[in-house]
Amino acid sequence: LKAELEARLIREDRLDLAQRLFAFLPTRAELDLLGWEDTNDIFLH
Numbered sequence: 001l002k003a004e005l006e007a008r009l010i011r012e013d014r015l016d017l018a019q020r021l022f023a024f025l026p027t028r029a030e031l032d033l034l035g036w037e038d039t040n041d042i043f044l045h
Contacts, residue, residue, distance in 0.1 A: 009015040028043060038044070 006015065009018050
């Protein structure tokens with residue numbers, strides 16, 4: 001599964017973007033746990 005995802009990201013020239021997003025996820029999770037709220041947040045769910 002990982003190999004297929006990487007192949008698609010490389011083909012679409014989006015591997016760097018995906019890696020930066022994946023690196024940000026722990027920070028985003030910490031913000032959520034700290035109660036950070038912004039009504040303009042694109043990740044608001």
